[in-house]
Amino acid sequence: MNERSPALSLIGVKASASRLKSHHYAQPILASKSLSLEAGISGEQKVESVLNRHAFPMNYRVLHDLTLKTSQTFQMDHIFSTLSYSLVLETKNISGKLRFQENPDQLVRIRENGQIDAFECPAAQVRRNCELLQEWYASKNIYLPVYGVVVLAYPKQIVELAPKKTKVLFPSQISSFIRKLPQKPILSEESLHQLALELRDSNEPYIPRPICLAYDIPKSDIMTGVRCSSCDFLGMEKVLRGWHCLKCEHRDRFAHIQTMMEWFLIMGDTMTNKDCREFLHVDMKTATRILQSIDLIGSGGKRNRTYQINFSKLLKDGFFIANGFNSSRTGLGAQAFQRPAALLFPLIIRPAIISTNRRMKEPALRMMS
Numbered sequence: 001m002n003e004r005s006p007a008l009s010l011i012g013v014k015a016s017a018s019r020l021k022s023h024h025y026a027q028p029i030l031a032s033k034s035l036s037l038e039a040g041i042s043g044e045q046k047v048e049s050v051l052n053r054h055a056f057p058m059n060y061r062v063l064h065d066l067t068l069k070t071s072q073t074f075q076m077d078h079i080f081s082t083l084s085y086s087l088v089l090e091t092k093n094i095s096g097k098l099r100f101q102e103n104p105d106q107l108v109r110i111r112e113n114g115q116i117d118a119f120e121c122p123a124a125q126v127r128r129n130c131e132l133l134q135e136w137y138a139s140k141n142i143y144l145p146v147y148g149v150v151v152l153a154y155p156k157q158i159v160e161l162a163p164k165k166t167k168v169l170f171p172s173q174i175s176s177f178i179r180k181l182p183q184k185p186i187l188s189e190e191s192l193h194q195l196a197l198e199l200r201d202s203n204e205p206y207i208p209r210p211i212c213l214a215y216d217i218p219k220s221d222i223m224t225g226v227r228c229s230s231c232d233f234l235g236m237e238k239v240l241r242g243w244h245c246l247k248c249e250h251r252d253r254f255a256h257i258q259t260m261m262e263w264f265l266i267m268g269d270t271m272t273n274k275d276c277r278e279f280l281h282v283d284m285k286t287a288t289r290i291l292q293s294i295d296l297i298g299s300g301g302k303r304n305r306t307y308q309i310n311f312s313k314l315l316k317d318g319f320f321i322a323n324g325f326n327s328s329r330t331g332l333g334a335q336a337f338q339r340p341a342a343l344l345f346p347l348i349i350r351p352a353i354i355s356t357n358r359r360m361k362e363p364a365l366r367m368m369s
């Protein structure tokens with residue numbers, strides 16, 4: 001299972017955990033998954049902010065969290081492209097003592113208590129991504145050198161054994177590393193710009209499998225009901241033009257949108273009117289209206305009509321922004337997350353962002369805020 005595109009995965013994991021009884025057997029698995037996703041996201045954000053804030057002394061473009069398809073699908077945390085090369089940065093946030101072992105390639109982590117864990121080797125991962133990016137470029141008749149580095153997001157990560165073929169950096173070393181890379185322009189400024197646009201437009205964000213399928217959890221274990229964005233209560237009541245929370249009296253016009261998204265992240269790929277009724281606690285007519293009001297793909301006749309969601313399209317269209325998902329009002333409820341839910345949604349509304357050197361940086365930065 002591909003574990004990338006962590007923000008949607010994280011929302012699914014947290015939403016499902018909050019809809020399971022606290023002693024449910026899947027809770028510990030979901031909790032540890034949630035921690036590792038959060039660590040990954042935090043590491044990527046750290047490197048992203050270094051790349052976005054720094055003004056490098058050359059013409060360049062930066063893209064984040066990009067998934068491309070060539071002979072296989074591959075995901076890159078960050079790509080830094082200049083007229084002379086592309087640099088792929090693979091970010092890791094795994095605390096403890098790290099050993100990058102070869103033959104076979106493996107990252108071994110030794111915790112303070114002596115516990116040993118093994119991970120896929122990020123050095124091997126970034127080397128493979130470089131080859132695949134070169135393959136993707138070649139298919140577009142672009143011949144640009146591609147370099148790769150592993151970035152350890154936080155200095156609490158101690159490298160006991162570094163990989164032989166791949167450079168490992170901390171964020172503070174990124175800019176000096178980039179300044180030392182050879183500058184022999186291959187692209188024109190215009191073609192670098194076109195390349196960045198093409199990379200962005202070719203991005204196919206990874207959509208996680210519904211949690212019940214991925215973790216083999218019976219759907220009947222999942223608690224239903226529309227979630228209150230203010231107090232996290234499940235089971236808001238449908239009132240005229242919105243939803244009413246029986247617990248905190250909060251009113252919300254759009255609470256169903258969040259809950260519909262949760263259904264697709266947790267329960268399955270295909271929703272029926274009955275699924276909608278049961279999950280949102282509404283009658284058939286309301287369910288029909290809701291199913292038609294959201295940008296879903298309907299198929300089948302009137303009787304057995306089913307609906308699918310196109311998360312990639314919704315992300316690209318800015319659906320989540322349009323529906324207020326970047327306001328503090330929405331999210332999965334602050335209590336379930338022990339931090340403002342608003343922090344979660346900007347992660348999934350973020351497209352692969354292009355930032356460039358200072359002259360052209362403004363619009364890209366504004367997109368992020």
Ligand SMILES: [Zn+2]
Nearest residue numbers: 228231245248
């Ligand atoms: Zn409430």
